[in-house]
Amino acid sequence: MRHLCCALLILFSVLPTLGLGSEAAVSVADGIPAEPAELRIANRSIFTFHATLLGETPAARTQRATAVITEALRGSEVLNVSVEPVLNSHLVLLGGRRAFIVAPRDIGLEGGDTRAAAEQAATVLRQVVDETGEARNLHFLLKALGFSVIATLLYVALIKGANLARRKLRGPLLQLMRERAHQLRVGQMPLLDIHYVYMLIDRLLRLVYWLLVLLLSYQWVSYVLSQFPYTRPWGERLNVHLLDLLRYLLDGILNAIPGMAVAITIFFIARGISGFSRRLLERIARPGTLKWLTEETLQPTARLTSLAIWLFALVMAYPYLPGSGTDAFKGLSVLLGLMISLGASSVVGQAAAGLILTYSRTLKAGEYVRVGDNEGTVTEVGMFNTTIRTGLGEVLTLPNSLITGSVTRNYSRAVQGHGYVVDTVVTIGYDTPWRQVEAMLVEAARRTEGILDKPKPQVFQTGLSDFYPEYRLVAQAVPSEPRPRAELLSLLHANIQDVFNEYGVQIMSPHYLGDPAQAKWVPREKWYPAPAREADAPPGE
Template sequence: MRSRLLAVMFTVFGMFWSVQSWAEDAPKVVDAPLELKVANRSIMAFQATTLGEAPASRVKRAKAVIGEALDDADDLNVAIDPIMESYMVLLGSRRAFIVSPKDIDGTEYDSVQQAAEAAAARLRQVIAETREARNLQLILRSALAALIATGVYIGLLFGMLFVRRKVLKKLPELMHRHTQALKVGRVPLVDANFLYPLASRLLELVRWIVVMLFTYEWLGFVLSRFPYTRPWGESLNNYLLELGGYLLQGIVGAIPGLGVALAIFFIARGATAFMRRILRRMAVPGTLSWLNHETLQPTQRLTSLAIWLFALAMAYPYLPGAGTDAFKGLSVLIGLMISLGATSVVGQAAAGLILTYTRTLRPGEFVRIGDYEGTVTELGMFTTSIRTGLGEVLTLPNSMITGTVTKNYSRVVQGPGYVVDTVVTIGYDTPWRQVEAMLLEAAKRTPGVLEVPPAQVFQTALSDFYPEYRLVAQAIPSQPRPRAVLLSMLHANIQDVFNEYGVQIMSPHYLSDPQQEKWVPRDKWYPAPAQESKES
């Protein structure tokens, strides 16, 4: 008998141990939190299983108990009663629900008692609203208040329409009066015809904002008058108050940072003005060779840019919202844009600085850049503008100018003016002294070509069929188009002089040896207009 009893005990103990081990090894099921709502008002959120009941069962049981209690009586007493580590919320003599320690995990409550008292307070509010919903006199008062609020709301809307018509009627007169007062000399700074559409759109935007605000307040007030919709109205009002408090808190919190940013701004402004004065003093001739009246302005701009970039980097952390994701995204976008376009932009800017500090070009000089010729009108950081003799304005990238040969016709002349030159090719059977004399004669006949310094003729090449003669002279300073006219007049005079002395300008080309040798005998070295005294 004893052996059988021991066998049964060991069997039961083994089964209990197996069940316990299985329960420990089995995955634990986490119950989803479920909210208890009564009469459209949130009472409590159940998160744990209590007394074998899951959150769904607890909510279902609590709704049933509270509904039956409210159906039986309107005046119910709500109390809490501790039970071990939990608290039981009592509705009259009935247990409505239990608040356990696991129900407050991740919530704003510090203790189970505090959570139970808050749930009991909300339940008392539900009882009071249920009693109010069953009182016809209170419902009629609420409906009357809602009607009065609706009438005030409609009146405000019509008042806004009336004010809008009056303002739009007076707006043209006011704008014309104030825009006439804003003048620089006799020129108005703002045109009322362009400002009126902008002002009317701004007024329309303000009107819609005010209408939405009035609608929001009216809806929240009306919903708060009735027990069932009161939670919705309270949430609307609380959201507006929270939004206003958040904005006010953000504005107050941003004041110290804005103060620091403004201080950095004024310091940078003072430093910029100080550096401008220092650079103007250093630009005096004889102080620095690279700093003069031509490089002073770009140097001041670069110095100011460096100061303001440094100030922006210092003030950025103090700007409102500098640590938000929006600012971070904007910074990434700006950095991406700069990285994509920095190659060409930085290259053009560097080329502009090279042209400025090497003084390759100056405004007013006549230059030839590649295939383009004209007077420099503007030397910028990224582009250079030249005006041609045909009335065209060309904008050339600075990188192209630094990468090609630039001929400056104004830099080497004596005094103001520019160099004018042309090339002719004459056969070997024409004496070179006669060609030089005719070219100089054509230069003398051309208005605008200076006699001092005198024009010169150079034999630049002795080609197979003819020598090349280049006439170089200095012209008076003038606009680009007169220079083109001057070249045209010079070419016309060259043709006239050569025709007068019977010399053809057409250059010979041979397919075989000529029957007679192409040379000039000594007795024909000085035909007119050449003179023997010119021979060296």
């Protein structure tokens, strides 16, 4: 009779939740959404209430269930946990008393089955009952304390063993590196600095050691907490977190394998196509095939082709790389795009100018050129800069954009065979016959060692000024190194002065101002005043 009255009381208490009670009760349950409340006993989460029953909010239901369960756990009798259905709800009973009710609204289902949620809550409650009994058992607590002490001693021993192993490895490692150092050489130069390699490996060993310490510490804390009933939920959560992390890493590795396989396949395909394109370009670069593809343009063409192939392969493989869809990769892409947009104007302009110089063949290494006020032998034509070495030993680095925007005079193109054009300008008065001036300039060129007899040096009258005509001597000289050309011009100018002095002709360069009382020339007997010596005379005199 007592059980029947209890069941009727419970039935009438849950009728409003089931929609069978008064309209006022239903409106209270449905009108105002309540905040969920978690039922937690002895650090274990048993159930989370969401519904309002008979005006009791989830917080009030949690408070009442906590009081009932705590009072029951204080007793010494054996407590059985069971689940009984009441219409479409379920009662969780503790020692024959109602602990709490699991209603459909608690699990977010209208009229749904609450059996599984109630059974799960009952399972956790049984575990709470068992752990409460263990917490009162002195023999169990002493046993747990003993296991904790053993685990602590084992933990300390493993830490010391790992530290000892790290120290033991440092000595043989250094000796092994010294023995193998002579094998890692390029010629007579060691490829690696043993000191820095040793520091790197020592830091790697230290990193592995601390990772091992952290892992052992994590496991030790988790094991010790799991030995005692009150802290066991914390230890279990630590194990769950570690297993979730390992599962996450393992799943990430397994999920990344197909993408990495595709990316590696694209890499090998791009490598094969790049090698094939280089060999194909080498065949096409043979004389008579393509006019624009020569020995000078083969190397940059091969590099550009390889760069285009690898960029295309990178774009194709990017979606298959691990983490390509993460925010980190997106942020890196934005950073690279910003850097390229900020520096692209000058870099791309210089690179385009380098390509123009390469494919237009304006100049090449070994040629003697004049770019603006800079004159010398081209030593290197790069993608962004061109290096010129002057006859005075200076090395000039000119931006390619400067070369493409200036007039370039190439003295090595208008010659027969190897060599370069050398020229100089003198101005002589109108009282000297032009035929005599031309003959004297040709004679000075003939006396200069390094100037070729064929083609024959030529003299051009490039201007008839108010007071003098202008004569330009043009000849071809070898070799094409910059220092001999400077020396050659010095010898040529010395021979021009000597020849004009021999024939008593005054050189009016750079400007004619008026006829002096005496002609400005040096007779032969005055060519070697002190400290000059006749042995210092130019060759051919």
